[in-house]
Amino acid sequence: MSNSSKGGNLGFASVWSLTVGGMVGGGIYTALGVVVAVAMQWSWLSFAIAGVIAITSAYSYVKLANKFEESGGAFEYLRDINLNGVAGSLSWLLVIGYVLTIALYAFAFGHYVTFAFNAGPWLTRVLAIGIVALMIFLNLMGAGKLAIVEIIIVWANLIALLILAIYGLTQWDSLQLMAGAEPKSAWSAPIGAAAIFVSYEGFQLLTYEYDEIKDPKKKLFPAVISGVAFVILIYIIVALGAVILAGALTTIDEKQVALAVAAKEGLGKPGFIMIIIAAGLATSAAINSTLFSTAKLTARVAEDGEMPSFFDHKNSNDVPDRSVIVIGILAALLAILGSLSTLVEAASLIFLFTFLSVNYIAVKKLNKNRWIPITGMIVGGIVLIILTARLAIINPLSLALLAGLGAIIIFGRPAILAKINNSKNNEKK
Amino acid sequence: MRRNNLIILLIALVTSFPFMNAQAQDHYAHFRLVNFLEAPTAELSVTNLENGQQKVIKMDYGESINYIKLTPQHYRFSLIIKNKKVLEKEFVMGAKGFYTLVIAGMLSDKIETNQQTTLFKLKKLLGGETKDDNNFLPQWYMLRDNYDGSTSAAYVRFVNINPSSTLLSLKKEESKLFEEIPYPHVTDIKKIKEGNHTYRVSKGDITVSEFKLTTTAGHIYTLVTGANLNNAKQLETIILENKAKYLLTP
Structure with a gap:
């Protein structure tokens, strides 16, 4: 356990920016069309409901991080309460979630840039693979975490989204929120929240950097909580403003590039270029930071013997190179093979489960304000059930694959680890 | 001071965009219809839910009509075959939107309004876009023409x-x-x-x-x-x- 009473170099502004960037980085660019298809005029409420789970989970994450005073997120918290096996299983699941998330960001990057050049689907695939390859290369070179670059991208991205959302709100026309489609009942809002929950997952990456934060006991809580609250607000106004500009049916039909279409519709060519640049930068930065943190987590878990030691290997730049390469390749493959809704919903399911686990630990370990993680557990639990039912009916293959992976992780993981370790020992002998 | 400058810059950017994107279009929604429902002459009534105004369109199988102008509003679309209501659904016609409504499927022996299979209902309940065959029962699809x-x-x-x-x-x-x-x-x-x-x-x-x-x-x-x-x-x-x-x- 590291002593973090003083911590590293990241101050309040950096922590706040990285919290916001981790979430807004790629989420909203891919989630908007998916949530409008599900919740229509209630999409803003879907973001608010998912936001309740996010902010209560952020509370639990921060309080637990400050309590245990170490980097590592859910994996470390579970280990600290002596649930090593569960920690190992959850870490495998989390890595799958992050691979899906990187795939989602690469998918979004490919679609937005291709849309700008009005090119065919082949370019989308090339770009999705290309951006992941570039980020693998940058990470292997040791340039995976450039906080100042990330912060600049976060702010450029926020300004672009704010301009789009505020301009959309100034053109208020509630009919546009349903234009060309059938109005939906308010019941669709929690279903929408379930479908796009992944757009809130990014803040937890910061808990892997606990050691890098300056005076974390004082700064982590206000920075993360205000950052998550700000993102909830941004998502709500973008869900209203962008759809008012594009119309509901257009947002659904063009879900892969919904924000670019909205910008073109409302703000013309200058707005279109602005959103394409913002989307390209934001998704690249999100791929980079997720790849960096996931590789670090994988190496950390491998170090503890909960993953094959293959992933623990580091190159001359002290980068867990094998983790970076394997995670990157898997994500690139998924980006070109998966559909948007499948990637979004499968990743949402994994992160809902993880956040529920963290809220559960918070209920067990925290002495004050337990109602906050309990609220997160109740709302998150309802949304998790809804998402599971939705996947079972609408996308049973995805659910079956996830369930199969879950079963392998829970029941097969110890055997897999034992076999790998045995063969390694035999090789050594 | 810096924050004020940023806010002024944002406001200036937002207010200047409309002038960069001046497009002269009218405010109406436009919709056309294609009938491929395997049935005798269909009668579609389109009712404006705000003022009750109604348009009635009669069409045979395999026919289509040109765009009709509609005031942007909530509308109820009802499809009647042999004096029985086969389909009824609300659609919102947005300003400047161009849409094609496609009617498809086959009638069942017993005509009921909006007949749906259990799976179709479940998909709809859970937010699915429900573009599936619904056992070939009558359905409609709204297409977006503003490409x-x-x-x-x-x-x-x-x-x-x-x-x-x-x-x-x-x-x-x-x-x-x-x-x-x-x-x-x-x-x-x-x-x-x-x-x-x-x-x-x-x-x-x-x-x-x-x-x-x-x-x-x-x-x-x-x-x-x-x-x-x-x-x-x-x-x-x-x-x-x-x-x-x-x-x-x-």
């Missing part, structure tokens, strides 16, 4: 509403445009070279609908294929044409 295409190319999309489990493909001369499209499905819009060409709809290797089409740059062609009630071995294709978004005229 923001280039004015230097023609565009085509294919709609399979032939109630069958057989997949359909569309070829332009010998080049494949869309392959193995299930019922009911609307493809994405695809760029094509303008000109006069022969198009073929096929089930596997068998051509079931063939037609010549002259396409013009800046126009979108929606090819809707359904059953041919006069020839069970053939299918019927209706071609709808509209201009790409910035050429759309009210």
